[in-house]
Amino acid sequence: MSKIPVLADEDEPRAIDTHAHQPTSEFLHDAGGEMMQDAAERFGTDLHTWDYDEMVEEYHEHGIGKAVLLGWDAETNTGNPPVPNEYVAEVRDDYPDFFVGFGSVDPLKDDCVEEARRCVEDLGLSGFKFQQIAQGFDPSDEAHAELFSTIEDLGVPVVFHGGNSTLGACSPGGRGLKIKYGNPMLIDDVAAEHPDLQILIAHPAFPWEREQLAICQQKGNVYMDLSGWLPKYIDEQVLHYAATVLKDKVMFGTDYPMIRPETWLSSFEEHTNFSEEIQRKLLWENAEAFLGL
Numbered sequence: 025m026s027k028i029p030v031l032a033d034e035d036e037p038r039a040i041d042t043h044a045h046q047p048t049s050e051f052l053h054d055a056g057g058e059m060m061q062d063a064a065e066r067f068g069t070d071l072h073t074w075d076y077d078e079m080v081e082e083y084h085e086h087g088i089g090k091a092v093l094l095g096w097d098a099e100t101n102t103g104n105p106p107v108p109n110e111y112v113a114e115v116r117d118d119y120p121d122f123f124v125g126f127g128s129v130d131p132l133k134d135d136c137v138e139e140a141r142r143c144v145e146d147l148g149l150s151g152f153k154f155q156q157i158a159q160g161f162d163p164s165d166e167a168h169a170e171l172f173s174t175i176e177d178l179g180v181p182v183v184f185h186g187g188n189s190t191l192g193a194c195s196p197g198g199r200g201l202k203i204k205y206g207n208p209m210l211i212d213d214v215a216a217e218h219p220d221l222q223i224l225i226a227h228p229a230f231p232w233e234r235e236q237l238a239i240c241q242q243k244g245n246v247y248m249d250l251s252g253w254l255p256k257y258i259d260e261q262v263l264h265y266a267a268t269v270l271k272d273k274v275m276f277g278t279d280y281p282m283i284r285p286e287t288w289l290s291s292f293e294e295h296t297n298f299s300e301e302i303q304r305k306l307l308w309e310n311a312e313a314f315l316g317l
């Protein structure tokens with residue numbers, strides 16, 4: 025398979041992956057540590073690395089023209105070093121037409137509000153990624169309200185993790201990670217209190233997909249993506265909503281390098297039956313609107 029038909033019709037690679045991590049040691053080994061080895065086993069991948077030339081070429085081959093590259097800072101909760109925001113900005117600068125850089129701040133660090141400002145004002149990053157399970161925090165806790173108000177004022181979107189996590193999966197105690205922080209109902213509070221904050225809940229939020237659909241329906245500022253799951257495993261109701269009530273709100277994402285573009289797109293082609301109009305919305309139009317491209 026090279027390109028799915030709706031992408032082959034375009035002159036330029038057009039799809040946008042809203043959820044990509046680094047295929048390098050910075051993410052897979054340093055920030056990921058043992059919990060990432062557990063995740064790789066669940067995904068049936070290993071933790072070998074490759075460079076950004078290869079990554080961009082792979083995406084272009086499959087008709088994908090942009091990817092949101094995510095930072096990572098769960099240092100307080102995991103003890104692992106972050107994928108630094110400077111690093112995300114540097115990679116973005118090396119491939120400015122391809123990568124949209126999202127920073128990460130650790131909400132448990134005292135300087136997180138300052139760091140959020142620096143990410144946007146000095147590094148020119150385009151948004152933020154939170155992984156509440158790895159970062160060990162409840163986004164609805166008032167302790168984090170100042171951080172979200174600051175990001176709301178900065179006028180950039182955020183990605184929250186949604187649902188269970190493969191990080192630490194099958195290890196004793198899940199390596200201490202608590203999946204309750206992945207419940208999207210906690211994000212409903214954030215969305216209600218910060219109506220100008222644009223929020224993307226990453227992944228079908230298993231086992232809380234219905235809560236996630238309800239939030240996306242009720243909150244004008246909440247969206248979701250289909251990353252982290254091959255379409256053949258995604259809940260039928262999620263796919264139904266993606267083609268109907270939420271057709272302007274659901275986006276394509278992989279969770280690179282755990283899921284590669286070819287694998288996701290061939291499962292999409294084989295297991296869904298969306299019209300071309302819906303495919304265009306899902307694969308790039310909704311992301312263009314959300315990211316302001």
Ligand SMILES: [Zn+2]
Nearest residue numbers: 043045252279
């Ligand atoms: Zn991810």
